[in-house]
Amino acid sequence: MYKVLRWIRVGVAIATLLLFILAFTFVGRGIEGIYTITRFQFIPAMISFLTGGAFVFLFFVVLTLLFGRVYCSLFCPLGIMQDGVAKVASWFKSKKGKRFKYSKPHTTLRVIVCVVSFAVLVLFGARFFAWIDPYSNFGKIASQLIDPLFIGANNLLSEIFSDSIFHRSHNPIIWGSFIFGAAFCLLVVVMSAFRGRLYCNTICPVGTLLGYISKISLFKLAISKDECIKCNACVNVCKSECIDVKSGEVDESRCVVCLNCTTVCKKHGLKFVRRSKINGESADKGAVMQGRREAIGAIAGLGAVVVARGIQGNKAGDPAREITGIIPPGARSLEHLKANCTACQACVEACPNRIITPAFGEYGAANLMLPTIHYKKQFCGFNCNVCSNVCPNGALKSLSVEEKRKVQIGRVEFIEKNCIVFKHNTDCGACDEHCPTKAITMKEWEGKPGLYFPTVNPNMCIGCGGCEYVCPESPKAMVIRPLAVHGEAIPPKQDLQEEKKVDDFGF
Amino acid sequence: MRRREFLKTALVGAVAGAVKIDGNTILAADKGAEAQTPNDLVAVMGGEPVELYRKGIEAMGGMKRFVKKGQKVVVKPNIGWDKTPEYGANTNPLLVGEIVKDCLKAGAAEVVVFDHTCDEWEGCYKNSGIAEAAEKAGAKVAYGHDEKYYKEVELPLAVNMKKAKIHEAIINCDVWINVPVLKNHGGAKMTISMKNYMGIVWDRGYLHKHNLQQCIADATTYEKRPVLNIVDAYRIMTQNGPKGKTTNDVQLAKAIFMSTDIVAVDTAATKFFSQYKEMSPENLPYLSMAQNVKVGTMDINSLKVERIKL
Numbered sequence: 001m002y003k004v005l006r007w008i009r010v011g012v013a014i015a016t017l018l019l020f021i022l023a024f025t026f027v028g029r030g031i032e033g034i035y036t037i038t039r040f041q042f043i044p045a046m047i048s049f050l051t052g053g054a055f056v057f058l059f060f061v062v063l064t065l066l067f068g069r070v071y072c073s074l075f076c077p078l079g080i081m082q083d084g085v086a087k088v089a090s091w092f093k094s095k096k097g098k099r100f101k102y103s104k105p106h107t108t109l110r111v112i113v114c115v116v117s118f119a120v121l122v123l124f125g126a127r128f129f130a131w132i133d134p135y136s137n138f139g140k141i142a143s144q145l146i147d148p149l150f151i152g153a154n155n156l157l158s159e160i161f162s163d164s165i166f167h168r169s170h171n172p173i174i175w176g177s178f179i180f181g182a183a184f185c186l187l188v189v190v191m192s193a194f195r196g197r198l199y200c201n202t203i204c205p206v207g208t209l210l211g212y213i214s215k216i217s218l219f220k221l222a223i224s225k226d227e228c229i230k231c232n233a234c235v236n237v238c239k240s241e242c243i244d245v246k247s248g249e250v251d252e253s254r255c256v257v258c259l260n261c262t263t264v265c266k267k268h269g270l271k272f273v274r275r276s277k278i279n280g281e282s283a284d285k286g287a288v289m290q291g292r293r294e295a296i297g298a299i300a301g302l303g304a305v306v307v308a309r310g311i312q313g314n315k316a317g318d319p320a321r322e323i324t325g326i327i328p329p330g331a332r333s334l335e336h337l338k339a340n341c342t343a344c345q346a347c348v349e350a351c352p353n354r355i356i357t358p359a360f361g362e363y364g365a366a367n368l369m370l371p372t373i374h375y376k377k378q379f380c381g382f383n384c385n386v387c388s389n390v391c392p393n394g395a396l397k398s399l400s401v402e403e404k405r406k407v408q409i410g411r412v413e414f415i416e417k418n419c420i421v422f423k424h425n426t427d428c429g430a431c432d433e434h435c436p437t438k439a440i441t442m443k444e445w446e447g448k449p450g451l452y453f454p455t456v457n458p459n460m461c462i463g464c465g466g467c468e469y470v471c472p473e474s475p476k477a478m479v480i481r482p483l484a485v486h487g488e489a490i491p492p493k494q495d496l497q498e499e500k501k502v503d504d505f506g507f
Numbered sequence: 508m509r510r511r512e513f514l515k516t517a518l519v520g521a522v523a524g525a526v527k528i529d530g531n532t533i534l535a536a537d538k539g540a541e542a543q544t545p546n547d548l549v550a551v552m553g554g555e556p557v558e559l560y561r562k563g564i565e566a567m568g569g570m571k572r573f574v575k576k577g578q579k580v581v582v583k584p585n586i587g588w589d590k591t592p593e594y595g596a597n598t599n600p601l602l603v604g605e606i607v608k609d610c611l612k613a614g615a616a617e618v619v620v621f622d623h624t625c626d627e628w629e630g631c632y633k634n635s636g637i638a639e640a641a642e643k644a645g646a647k648v649a650y651g652h653d654e655k656y657y658k659e660v661e662l663p664l665a666v667n668m669k670k671a672k673i674h675e676a677i678i679n680c681d682v683w684i685n686v687p688v689l690k691n692h693g694g695a696k697m698t699i700s701m702k703n704y705m706g707i708v709w710d711r712g713y714l715h716k717h718n719l720q721q722c723i724a725d726a727t728t729y730e731k732r733p734v735l736n737i738v739d740a741y742r743i744m745t746q747n748g749p750k751g752k753t754t755n756d757v758q759l760a761k762a763i764f765m766s767t768d769i770v771a772v773d774t775a776a777t778k779f780f781s782q783y784k785e786m787s788p789e790n791l792p793y794l795s796m797a798q799n800v801k802v803g804t805m806d807i808n809s810l811k812v813e814r815i816k817l
Contacts, residue, residue: 166650353627381627383589383634426718427792429694430711433749434625442693450790452693470625472712495746496755500783505550505762505814507778507807 002262013080020077024142024349025150035390041135042206044392049306051394068214072256078134082192089193099236102244106202114208122308127367130343137184139344144181147172176360177369196239201254211253212298215291219272223248227269234261321484325362325372329407330388330396333485340395343369347387353378375465382436408487410463410480414456418477421453431478434466437492462489547810552762553817556601556741559763566813567765573734576614578681582606585688586622586637588750589630595742595757598688600636602739607644619676621649622706628652649676657709664800665725667717672709685733689776690744698749699773700736701727724796736772738764745784770803
């Protein structure tokens with residue numbers, strides 16, 4: 001039975017990883033609902049507890065209370081990636097080198113990292129948690145390291161199959177984010193290549209938290225002392241390094257329930273056992289009580305985080321705050337983004353126009369890698385609401401196309417002295433051409449019959465950036481000024497005209 | 508067609524049909540000198556897109572006049588905007604599909620459809636309905652969103668834009684057919700056949716920057732001229748063009764204009780348009796600029812024109 005369960009674990013894990021790679025690279029773009037998987041993640045579900053994530057969040061807590069950290073093996077893309085790395089690394093190791101050994105937990109370190117991380121989340125918002133959240137960091141790795149590789153491969157293929165594969169012009173790499181992603185990836189790869197799930201069991205705050213909750217899980221993997229011949233077969237395959245044959249204990253706070261041990265034990269000595277049974281047999285009542293206290297402490301702490309975030313609510317933020325990047329639609333304000341965004345890059349990857357990038361200073365030095373919009377290579381599609389609907393955290397609130405068309409993410413500023421019409425007295429109107437709301441209209445220049453120049457109504461502007469992107473002049477005559485707090489644009493004018501019947505050709 | 512002529516034609520046709528000889532040659536011969544000089548410009552109004560096209564192309568002498576067997580053909584519609592057909596921002600997909608079919612029927616080896624769009628290209632290709640219609644009709648839809656698909660050419664007759672990067676499909680084809688939609692335009696005033704050239708050029712900003720009107724005329728001096736310009740005036744955008752806001756910007760005009768002469772067809776379409784909204788070919792500088800370098804003529808009366816009302 002454990003063999004079957006283990007294969008199910010491997011199957012689900014591979015499916016999870018593939019779906020995440022699809023979602024966070026161009027390959028999966030356009031697959032309807034692909035980003036739904038991002039909602040089945042612990043931290044996004046916690047952050048969006050009050051905005052739709054409660055069910056998933058409680059599901060994961062209950063799952064852990066039942067079976068321990070299965071989440072880390074089945075649903076965490078970063079964890080699964082590490083299993084993959086460990087597997088590949090094992091192919092290059094000697095028979096002896098492949099073996100894992102039991103190691104003692106780094107209890108102090110992991111508890112400090114975990115407590116500090118969640119405290120920061122409550123006190124300073126998700127923006128710093130973005131540096132350590134396993135899901136979001138997998139997003140950064142995929143978006144900054146895997147997607148560029150895929151794009152490169154696609155573009156090579158597009159040279160061969162030029163009729164059916166198109167060249168992708170987009171380069172997703174933003175150096176600040178790339179360096180972070182690469183460094184983090186390197187850390188995780190090295191740790192997992194040598195020591196399996198060491199990262200998950202030492203640094204990852206989610207791993208620690210779920211690990212401590214696991215201390216009172218209904219079932220746990222345990223060594224049957226009657227069967228165990230202390231052959232070490234289980235220890236050799238335990239990538240969590242959490243089986244101590246000497247004492248006959250499996251450290252459930254580090255066990256990710258991969259089930260590798262259950263299938264290698266020739267005596268079938270590793271099984272899921274009801275905890276009450278083990279506790280009944282255990283000689284060390286103090287340790288049992290200690291575990292119970294720690295688990296309850298972890299659950300209480302988690303509850304406190306959720307409650308504290310709920311009480312904080314949403315701050316409006318300072319509209320006068322100077323920023324140089326545009327906040328994506330649905331974010332409402334920089335304050336809201338800071339509080340809820342873990343910079344997973346889902347919106348960055350989902351944007352069909354590829355105008356969303358990880359911030360690198362646009363929102364100040366403290367808000368790195370949060371999504372920001374630039375209009376250098378494209379502008380925001382009037383019919384598009386994709387970004388707001390892929391955010392698992394609720395940092396970008398889901399908007400219908402109609403709603404998004406009213407949200408003012410920036411305001412146009414017309415710098416007359418840069419405008420071609422004024423500079424050269426020739427026609428242009430590229431800005432007017434691209435304006436979807438006609439916040440820009442062309443007026444005839446008094447004294448220059450036949451020559452039309454743009455006029456702007458910033459209150460009608462939604463900040464889509466069509467004008468800024470297309471303005472052929474440098475420096476630009478049309479510039480979208482970012483808003484630290486989004487506004488509401490006044491609706492476009494309804495230019496009704498009579499239906500006209502014409503019966504002649506006119507020439 | 509007068510009654511006597513009709514009867515005569517009908518009789519010849521009936522006989523030809525009965526004895527299975529090629530009726531066309533007899534009919535053509537019968538029409539005499541008049542049939543030997545084909546129409547330069549045809550205008551049709553009062554029908555549905557496909558119907559308008561069929562009447563128009565028949566009056567132009569059929570697609571075989573423009574597309575020869577084995578030729579590589581490009582059909583270049585306006586697919587500039589991520590809008591569905593009822594907004595009138597792009598060429599009608601039904602028309603594009605029908606032209607593609609007709610080119611293939613005339614013996615084209617391949618038909619390519621593309622545009623350098625303004626909005627994000629995948630949205631434009633899809634929501635305009637043009638990619639689907641063209642593919643269904645048997646065309647290949649080409650990509651135009653990246654600079655790599657454009658190659659530099661010289662424009663020796665140009666005044667301002669002496670060089671431009673033009674889409675490889677146009678450069679590689681034997682003949683191309685220009686299929687714009689009739690719209691007003693905030694910058695260029697009108698967008699019809701000549702303005703549609705901006706969709707075969709990579710760097711549109713250059714045109715805007717170096718006297719838009721002159722550069723539009725310059726673009727049309729590219730040596731490979733369209734063999735036929737077909738102006739879709741089924742839905743015409745009379746205000747807020749070229750993108751438009753709502754369907755309020757559109758009038759259902761149900762017309763089509765075709766000509767081998769790009770300046771003439773734009774002049775004619777502008778005059779037609781002026782019945783809806785004030786606009787005069789004289790106020791459209793790129794027309795006279797192109798006329799000056801003999802790309803075409805604004806003098807419609809100097810051409811052989813046929814007007815058809817359905």
